[in-house]
Amino acid sequence: MRWIAVLVLLALIPLILGEYYVNLASQILIFAVFAASINLLLGYGGLPTLGHAAYLGVSAYLSALVALKLGLGHAFAAPIALLGTVLMAGLFGLIALRATGLGFLMLTLALSQVLWGTALRWVSMTDGDNGLRGMTRPFGLDAAAPFYYFVLLVTAVSIWLMARYVASPLGAALKGTRDQPRRMGALGHHVWMVRWITFVYAGFWGGVSGLLFVYYHKYIHPVSLSLANSAEGLLAVIAGGSGTLAGPLVGAAIVMLLKNWVSAYIERWNMLLGFVFVFIVIFMPEGVVPGVRRLWRRFVSKA
Amino acid sequence: MAALRIQSLKKAFGGLPAINDVSLEVAAGERRLIIGPNGAGKTTLFNLVTGDLSADGGAIGLFDEDVTRLASHRRAHRGLARTYQIITLFARDTLEHNIALALLGLTRTRWSAFGTFSKRFYDDAHEVLTKVGLQHLSRKPVSQLAYGEKRRVEIAMALAQKPRVLLLDEPLAGLSREERASIKQLIAAIPRDTTVVMIEHDMDTALDLADRITVLHYGRVIVEGTRAEVVADPKTREVYLGH
Amino acid sequence: MLFLLAAGFSLIFGLMRIANLTHGALYMLGAYLGVSILKVVPNLWIAALLGGVAVALLGGVFERFILRRLQGNVLGQVLVTLGVSFIIADLCLVVWGGDPVPIPTPSWLQQPVRLWGLAFPAYRLAVVVLAVLVGIALYVFVEKTRLGAMIRAGVDDMEMARACGIPVSRLFTIVFCLGAALAGAGGIIGGPIMSAYPGLDADMLPLALIVVILGGVGSLFGAFVGSFVVGFVYTFGVALLPDLAYVILFLPMILVIAFRPKGLFGKFAA
Numbered sequence: 094m095r096w097i098a099v100l101v102l103l104a105l106i107p108l109i110l111g112e113y114y115v116n117l118a119s120q121i122l123i124f125a126v127f128a129a130s131i132n133l134l135l136g137y138g139g140l141p142t143l144g145h146a147a148y149l150g151v152s153a154y155l156s157a158l159v160a161l162k163l164g165l166g167h168a169f170a171a172p173i174a175l176l177g178t179v180l181m182a183g184l185f186g187l188i189a190l191r192a193t194g195l196g197f198l199m200l201t202l203a204l205s206q207v208l209w210g211t212a213l214r215w216v217s218m219t220d221g222d223n224g225l226r227g228m229t230r231p232f233g234l235d236a237a238a239p240f241y242y243f244v245l246l247v248t249a250v251s252i253w254l255m256a257r258y259v260a261s262p263l264g265a266a267l268k269g270t271r272d273q274p275r276r277m278g279a280l281g282h283h284v285w286m287v288r289w290i291t292f293v294y295a296g297f298w299g300g301v302s303g304l305l306f307v308y309y310h311k312y313i314h315p316v317s318l319s320l321a322n323s324a325e326g327l328l329a330v331i332a333g334g335s336g337t338l339a340g341p342l343v344g345a346a347i348v349m350l351l352k353n354w355v356s357a358y359i360e361r362w363n364m365l366l367g368f369v370f371v372f373i374v375i376f377m378p379e380g381v382v383p384g385v386r387r388l389w390r391r392f393v394s395k396a
Numbered sequence: 397m398a399a400l401r402i403q404s405l406k407k408a409f410g411g412l413p414a415i416n417d418v419s420l421e422v423a424a425g426e427r428r429l430i431i432g433p434n435g436a437g438k439t440t441l442f443n444l445v446t447g448d449l450s451a452d453g454g455a456i457g458l459f460d461e462d463v464t465r466l467a468s469h470r471r472a473h474r475g476l477a478r479t480y481q482i483i484t485l486f487a488r489d490t491l492e493h494n495i496a497l498a499l500l501g502l503t504r505t506r507w508s509a510f511g512t513f514s515k516r517f518y519d520d521a522h523e524v525l526t527k528v529g530l531q532h533l534s535r536k537p538v539s540q541l542a543y544g545e546k547r548r549v550e551i552a553m554a555l556a557q558k559p560r561v562l563l564l565d566e567p568l569a570g571l572s573r574e575e576r577a578s579i580k581q582l583i584a585a586i587p588r589d590t591t592v593v594m595i596e597h598d599m600d601t602a603l604d605l606a607d608r609i610t611v612l613h614y615g616r617v618i619v620e621g622t623r624a625e626v627v628a629d630p631k632t633r634e635v636y637l638g639h
Numbered sequence: 640m641l642f643l644l645a646a647g648f649s650l651i652f653g654l655m656r657i658a659n660l661t662h663g664a665l666y667m668l669g670a671y672l673g674v675s676i677l678k679v680v681p682n683l684w685i686a687a688l689l690g691g692v693a694v695a696l697l698g699g700v701f702e703r704f705i706l707r708r709l710q711g712n713v714l715g716q717v718l719v720t721l722g723v724s725f726i727i728a729d730l731c732l733v734v735w736g737g738d739p740v741p742i743p744t745p746s747w748l749q750q751p752v753r754l755w756g757l758a759f760p761a762y763r764l765a766v767v768v769l770a771v772l773v774g775i776a777l778y779v780f781v782e783k784t785r786l787g788a789m790i791r792a793g794v795d796d797m798e799m800a801r802a803c804g805i806p807v808s809r810l811f812t813i814v815f816c817l818g819a820a821l822a823g824a825g826g827i828i829g830g831p832i833m834s835a836y837p838g839l840d841a842d843m844l845p846l847a848l849i850v851v852i853l854g855g856v857g858s859l860f861g862a863f864v865g866s867f868v869v870g871f872v873y874t875f876g877v878a879l880l881p882d883l884a885y886v887i888l889f890l891p892m893i894l895v896i897a898f899r900p901k902g903l904f905g906k907f908a909a
Binding site for chain 3: 141
Binding site: 257258260261262263264265266269272273275276277278279280281282283284290 | 446447448467468469472473477478480484485486487488489493496497498500501502505506507508509510511512513517553557
């Protein structure tokens with residue numbers, strides 16, 4: 094029920110606020126899908142990933158390349174981009190899941206760095222540091238409000254599907270492997286397979302956020318594949334509260350808003366990002382959403 | 397045919413042989429007790445049987461199948477279940493959820509990414525909990541249960557799998573006298589189509605439950621036989637008094 | 640040069656089990672500090688020493704107040720070190736500007752040296768020699784001295800060591816400072832070869848990661864071997880296949896973690 098209310102509120106934004114805010118809202122939603130896909134792995138799977146920007150980037154680049162080099166329209170570009178992303182996630186999952194915990198983290202980091210470096214140096218394909226430009230939006234949605242509704246629709250569907258996954262038996266198994274992997278194995282669950290499937294699924298949604306990203310900006314640059322981008326996504330999840338559905342969404346909003354407002358006043362966004370990281374990890378490790386929930390419960394019980 | 401057959405099993409950590417050529421056979425329906433001083437390798441033996449550790453040498457057979465190279469989840473599907481010395485329950489989840497996860501593990505539904513995971517499994521979980529007398533707590537998070545109740549849940553989870561061979565790792569550890577008596581009743585009530593192998597330190601309670609006893613010391617089988625035989629054997633006393 | 644960086648990282652990772660992502664940034668900070676110090680003290684080696692000390696102090700403060708709180712929280716440690724590396728990187732940008740700053744080679748090492756008929760740049764040879772000396776010193780320190788033994792004890796079993804009266808927390812701080820010092824000094828010493836520029840940290844950190852993982856965590860010798868291997872691969876890779884240099888660089892690391900998590904000489908898996 095709360096979700097419907099939120100959806101209605103979000104739908105009202107273009108009617109209330111000006112174009113700048115509508116665009117900002119689009120950016121937040123796109124980032125929210127990205128963060129939610131990270132949360133599948135981090136919050137629900139207990140697998141800390143530091144290379145998720147790879148899937149956003151691969152999908153964005155593939156879509157751009159298909160459009161620019163092959164001249165195909167979005168109806169082809171999008172499925173090809175997503176297919177490529179899924180294949181990549183499958184391959185990377187095979188490699189990364191040979192370890193857990195810190196080893197897994199480093200592998201995801203390394204793999205995404207490889208992709209980043211390739212995007213930067215393979216100048217013949219990706220035009221390196223210049224990025225690729227000149228993309229179009231599907232259905233000609235160049236105006237802010239119509240594009241926003243498109244993004245809102247895709248975001249709502251994405252989050253809904255991710256929520257269904259988490260509530261399903263497979264999702265319950267995933268959460269089990271997060272808490273007691275050994276026991277899950279003894280109970281008959283194929284821990285590795287559950288994780289790998291989730292990895293690919295998370296990669297898919299990362300890819301979806303990548304498509305939305307390239308549609309919005311009509312431009313893609315290697316920096317979108319960088320560690321900093323993965324880290325921002327991770328921060329959004331942790332700030333909002335991993336392991337909850339709303340957490341990454343709230344976190345994405347917080348991070349995006351901070352980024353947009355702050356960079357008007359302070360040039361050094363990276364430094365602020367660093368401070369925020371440190372602050373949140375030390376003082377609010379469970380994130381905003383669980384913290385607020387806790388306070389709410391206390392407030393309600395006292396009333 | 398033996399329910400569990402272990403042949404010349406070996407496992408070393410670094411230079412230390414934890415399991416040093418262990419062979420034993422447990423008949424179907426038997427109640428076997430494994431005892432031995434600390435460090436004798438009892439839990440390591442269990443870990444090898446369940447597949448949490450891979451053996452350096454030897455073979456493990458479950459009924460007519462060689463499971464030595466089989467992954468642990470597959471052994472669970474062949475009818476193997478265990479409890480742990482340290483409580484390894486899903487603390488944040490409710491009791492019914494814990495049992496439901498155990499029930500899920502052996503069904504095809506565990507791969508389903510659609511539909512919600514609860515109703516049918518929670519109902520079945522209630523049945524299991526009723527059998528162990530915990531159904532009144534089914535909505536409580538496991539973290540809020542008393543230690544004795546948690547031990548009961550450990551066993552309930554394993555029983556939920558309807559195993560052919562059940563490994564109990566120190567099920568009585570840390571329990572008060574009344575709790576021990578009630579868990580003992582629970583174990584004694586397990587039907588004979590489940591073979592039970594138990595590690596225990598509390599000999600007064602455990603000896604009653606066992607048909608046969610295996611004594612382990614420094615990774616080797618020192619004595620094996622019925623209760624009377626083992627108690628009478630001088631090597632047993634040596635193993636325990638020499639400590 | 641890579642070795643100094645990698646040794647520090649290996650020390651911290653191997654001994655404290657902390658993946659210190661700040662390491663690259665500390666290196667860069669060292670390089671920048673070196674630039675400033677050199678304006679006052681024209682000797683490169685002294686500058687390296689001073690720079691190392693300065694970075695060590697910073698590292699100590701960081702460890703004491705921030706990392707200490709996150710004992711056992713692996714993800715938290717990673718994020719915090721990542722965050723601090725962003726802070727340092729931006730700080731350097733603010734203080735020293737966005738253009739690369741060259742660091743001059745000491746004049747007495749500017750001529751190439753002839754060995755076995757080939758000309759080697761003298762400075763690089765000097766760096767190699769220094770790396771070997773530092774390596775030996777570290778080895779002796781860790782394996783032979785009492786302090787080293789205490790540190791190793793603290794790593795193997797923290798609680799037992801505490802019970803024996805070993806001040807584990809203080810030792811950890813010392814180790815972190817040492818690692819940071821190595822990074823900072825390394826930045827200055829590497830200065831003539833690489834100069835100081837924004838983004839130096841992002842370039843150096845993955846290299847340090849690769850070296851340590853390849854050579855094996857917790858093994859100084861592994862870090863040593865790893866540095867040379869990586870150095871070679873990087874130089875040749877960049878020359879032969881510049882487009883895919885990154886892939887060539889990371890491939891061994893990925894293979895290692897995936898198939899041989901202990902690395903070539905490591906003590907435990909990453």
